[in-house]
Amino acid sequence: KTKADDLNVGIETLSDGYARLLVLQNSGILNREQVNQLSEGLVNAAAQLGASGTDIDRVLFGLSQGLSSLRAEELNQVVEPLPGLLQELDKAAGLSAGGFRRMVNSGEVTAEMFSTTLVKALESYDGAASKLDGTISGSLAKLNNAWVDLARTIGESGIIDFLAELTSGMA
Numbered sequence: 522k523t524k525a526d527d528l529n530v531g532i533e534t535l536s537d538g539y540a541r542l543l544v545l546q547n548s549g550i551l552n553r554e555q556v557n558q559l560s561e562g563l564v565n566a567a568a569q570l571g572a573s574g575t576d577i578d579r580v581l582f583g584l585s586q587g588l589s590s591l592r593a594e595e596l597n598q599v600v601e602p603l604p605g606l607l608q609e610l611d612k613a614a615g616l617s618a619g620g621f622r623r624m625v626n627s628g629e630v631t632a633e634m635f636s637t638t639l640v641k642a643l644e645s646y647d648g649a650a651s652k653l654d655g656t657i658s659g660s661l662a663k664l665n666n667a668w669v670d671l672a673r674t675i676g677e678s679g680i681i682d683f684l685a686e687l688t689s690g691m692a
Contacts, residue, residue, distance in 0.1 A: 542560055562639075563643065564577075566643055570606075579602045584598075587635060591630050593622070596621075596625045606642060607621065609643070
């Protein structure tokens, strides 16, 4: 919850993305540091570029496929929801405009190169999510996280079971 609050993002969005990236770690495609960097980097990129949770879902889907076998289609799934990311990939790889896409199209980009370059590209968005602190969007994310935390606490306390038995008995 603290990391989600620091990044001004919903805890569900952060935990869902992190869980999807952990699958890639468990398959040996990413290491723990890359999972952490990609998770936070995507949140920062989404904050700066105005991407929605649905956009991040699309990115994660493309990323999970692209790290297995990167083709133009998977690259598009990763970069289209985050306009400007492709240019950051070019810069991170030290290529001129369109160079990263050309390398993908010609089969020169390995999964390792893609993940390393993506982490480096996402560094250009560092701190963007934290800048939402004090904004309406950031405040709403923190409020939502507090509600999620309250619901979890109530669920763990047994109050829901008690209320269910009480209403059942009253019926």
